[in-house]
Amino acid sequence: MEMDSFSIRNFGCRVNQAEAFDWAADLQGRGLRLEPECERGGLVIVNTCTLTQRADRDARKFIRRVARLNPGARIVVTGCLAERDPEGLGNIDGVWRVLSNREKGSLAESLCLPAAAPADTETRAYRCRALLKVQDGCDMSCAFCIIPSVRGESRSVCLTDALERFDRLVRLGYQEIVLTGIHLCSYGRDLKPKSSLLELLERLEIHPAEVKIRLSSLDPRLLPRPLLRRLASSPKICPHFHLSLQHGSDGILKAMGRASTASEYGEILAFLKGVSPEAALGADIIVGFPSETDRDFADMEDFLSRSPLTYFHVFSYSPRPGTPASGDRPVDPRTTKERAACLRRISKQKNLLSRESMFGRRLEGVVIRRGPGGGARVLTANYIDVCVPACPASEGEAVAVRIDRVTAKETRGEICP
Secondary structure (H helix, E strand, O other): OOOOEEEEEEOOOHHHHHHHHHHHHHHHHOOOEEOOOOOOOOEEEEEEOOOOHHHHHHHHHHHHHHHHHOOOOEEEEEEHHHHHOHHHHHOOOOEEEEOOOOHHHHHHHHOOOOOOOOOOOOOOOOOOOEEEEEEEOOOOOOOOOOHHHHHOOOEEOOHHHHHHHHHHHHHOOOOEEEEEEOOHHHOOOOOOOOOOHHHHHHHHHOOOOOOEEEEOOEOHHHOOHHHHHHHHHOOOEOOEEEEEEEOOOHHHHHHHOOOOOHHHHHHHHHHHHHHOOOOEEEEEEEEOOOOOOHHHHHHHHHHHHHOOOOOOEEEEOOOOOOOOOOOOOOOOHHHHHHHHHHHHHHHHHHHHHHHHOOOOOEEEEEEEEEOHHHOEEEEEOOOOEEEEOOOOOOOOOEEEEEEEEEOOOOEEEEEOO
């Protein structure tokens, strides 16, 4: 197969998605065509995650599937699993190259691809919402997390470059830009002179364009009150805040090395909801961490049930090689599975109640997918995926919707004039 087309498959975090967003623009500028289906791409880039054992397994399974269904493709594997196990991935039949996280920063050059084509080269947007990576790496040392060892120390895009990249995305017509980082709240701490996420947001907000800014995951340990006020009150920042809480028991938080308490989390959530009542509040939660007792789980269940969270992502603890907690005795897998299922039921109930509270409301959003018959899916600023039967707007365009039907499985609405 000729390497005149490329496909990208991402696993894991929003940072991986932002990297793929940049690759897609660069590779099309070099004359390659974006092929959505990896089974047909001449160059297939797999951006891996190694946060959990399941992430490892899913990536390897996908690589083998592409190699089987698309034997002529040149498969390039990169990302955090590639950083941790380059030899193992390189030994999978069909893999052409394995690139480290450092090498993927200049992916096209690492693959010795031809230089950029003329500026009028036809391109296709990789995503209908732009993703802007402004930070990478992490200086924290949570007992369960392998990411600092595969991503390295925290590194921020300088303020001037971040602003220029944002302006370029605005000029390309994007109506929503998602700021991403491995540890976004630490943005600017490594810069000289130092900056901060608050300063970056203040500078972005004065841009004259009517564009929404959405933030990826936030660390509640680095959310000072001035930043919280800005997040919750700014008309340009989407009222959707996803926090890496991890647990609701003080004992487990301490064992995780989180240096925070459930009550401190509760205060942050209450503040955000108080200032921005319609905000979506999400969280990452780990269940089954070593030493998690029935009491610890009960504390977490109670905390999550009483919190104003509108959803949470539940992960069963997965020991990662080389992390402080990896040698500790894990919770019984059956118990962990039961606890995870319990929390997921609570999350579904809270999410349904949250969506029902938006019934009849007019909400701003962006068209994220066109469907057959003129229908579409709209993602609202407060993170509700709304199906609309008729939509005149194209993918990526800003619209307003009014929610008129909410069920456990979906939210439906109409485009507002």
